[in-house]
Amino acid sequence: MLRNIPSSDLKKLVKLSERKEALIAQIQEIDRQMVRVQSRFGIPSQNGNQGAAVTLSRRGRRFTGRRTKRGALKEKILKALRDAGRKGATIRELSAKVRVPSANLYVWFNGTGKNVRGIQKIGVAKYRLG
Numbered sequence: 564m565l566r567n568i569p570s571s572d573l574k575k576l577v578k579l580s581e582r583k584e585a586l587i588a589q590i591q592e593i594d595r596q597m598v599r600v601q602s603r604f605g606i607p608s609q610n611g612n613q614g615a616a617v618t619l620s621r622r623g624r625r626f627t628g629r630r631t632k633r634g635a636l637k638e639k640i641l642k643a644l645r646d647a648g649r650k651g652a653t654i655r656e657l658s659a660k661v662r663v664p665s666a667n668l669y670v671w672f673n674g675t676g677k678n679v680r681g682i683q684k685i686g687v688a689k690y691r692l693g
Contacts, residue, residue: 636663636671637679644692651691
């Protein structure tokens with residue numbers, strides 16, 4: 564792993580890691596000073612082991628991550644395809660109707676869906692029950 568990195572880049576990495584350690588030490592000193600000031604005024608300090616709150620981006624996540632019974636997805640997809648009739652339904656339409664991320668449906672159709680009798684691919688990401 565480190566054999567392919569030139570020595571000049573390794574030196575840069577060492578300098579950056581030393582700089583990072585120095586900054587972490589400064590942050591820890593600031594935290595200690597904040598705790599001292601807070602204790603003077605009776606303000607309860609946060610747990611010392613806790614760091615800053617971490618926020619996660621939830622962009623693009625529309626569906627809940629609940630687990631379902633085995634075979635439930637297949638039944639939901641077959642029902643949605645029956646409702647769609649001869650014109651069929653796209654992955655996007657099925658995703659909205661079944662409330663499953665479209666990526667899961669692409670995987671399902673490319674794996675399990677190939678083994679289910681009656682499902683026909685009639686276009687790009689479009690299926691029907693035949």
